[in-house]
Amino acid sequence: MTDHSDTMLASSPLIAETRGRLRILTLNRPDSMNALTPELHGQLRLAVMEASEEAKISAVVLTGNGRGFCAGGDIKVAAKRAKTTKETVEERQERLRDHAQTTACLHHMPKVTIALVNGAAAGAGLSLALACDLRIAVSSATFKTAYAQIGLSGDLGISYFLTRLVGPQRARQLMLFSEKIAADRALELGLIDLIIDKMPDQIDELEWIRLIATGPSVALRAIKENLLASETESLQAVTDLEAHNAAKCSRTADVKEAAASFREKRPPRFTGT
Template sequence: MTCTVTDEVATLTMTTPSLTGAARIALREAVERVAQDDAVRAVLLTGTGGVFSAGRDLREHTAAVRAEGRDAFDTTADHYGTVVAALATMPKPVVAAVNGTCAGAGLGLALSCDVRLAAAGARFTTAFTGSGLTPDTGLSASLVKVVGAARASELVLLAEPFTADDALGWGLVGRVLPAEELLPAAAALARRLAGGPARAYAIAKHAMRQAWAASLAQVLAAEGRDPAAQGEADDHRAAVEAFLAKQPPRFTGR
């Protein structure tokens, strides 16, 4: 995780493909720090190389489930929920530059940003049900708000990948750009927002959050409760073991 501040824009770069425990803590600390930094008036979140974020690190997670059972899911609220809440509620515009693979919790992170741009070759997926899980990082609410209930249900239940052009057509991102143009364009947009009416932005973000039928806090709390029970499910354990063995999962409904 790196954080640089230039021209009142904090650029947060996720430097690991997956969200390991260390990466989640580093991201949470960086987001909370820039949210409170008066020298920062806009935030840019991006990844490295061909990956924005592939979501939860399943190797680390599988080891934790084997050792801790349902306690392995404590990080859902402690890490993911805290980061999403900070991104979504900070009184500053947040731009996501989706430079590549955006899956699972990575998609939830992108959806918690105010404006999203994507590289032409970026690939997206909700991923969760493929591992016998339900969404976290606020995705169960934010995805519905962005693409509508019917599309969100299809994306979550089937967990099939989709392209940057699909994301653009569904309103999940606002622009798709050639990979080499993505970061310069996102940085320019973040600088423009940093020079804008900060108080108006803060009030507008709050007003739009209030328009949600369920509050973000309620959604994050519900998501934090559910995965612990899923951690005891045979389907989830079998799915992550199959992932590590590079085999398709076989679900039994238990």
């Protein structure tokens, strides 16, 4: 992929762009608040997995086109599908497992993932945002689990991510009552990390995104690996991993560049190597 080039047509439900070491994935069904269809979710899963494996990519941003980030699954499309396709419980379960590969990859991939929430994030759309390492939201964004309102119990890891971000009791409240959460309240709860007034003209110029995308990606990848391990591993296992990753990072060109920039009193120019 080349810089500033769309990998899919503007009419496609998903637009992928590469800017330097940054991959931007934009959900592109603005008339439906970027609600997920089987086509969109299939494209998104493949795009996320591709970004995970592409060596030159250091960071991935997921955002939406228009007023919404993602309203969850497209209920109208699902209802129409139900009339023409007799899906068994087992088939439905398998399809949801396939969809959950997207959030699992966003969470575990060896790149920093950032949800840039430009509007409402509900249901599966909230799951997608919570799966990312960082969440930046415009001040008008809202957040809602929404599942109970339509008689569903949740998918794409919503229970896992909510519990870890806001704690088990708050997760229960959010799931059972589907309260709509404004951006300032979401920040208080720990659902998001930063509020901005409006969407930037250029996503890669937003400070947090710029710092990650142009940062020392070997070190950032190791930091993410250490933090993920800390959620499940013992202290000994984590300190061993930290020692291993620190030793690897010490041999990178970015470490040498950091030292040179300090001596020369200038900002570092990291290359991700």
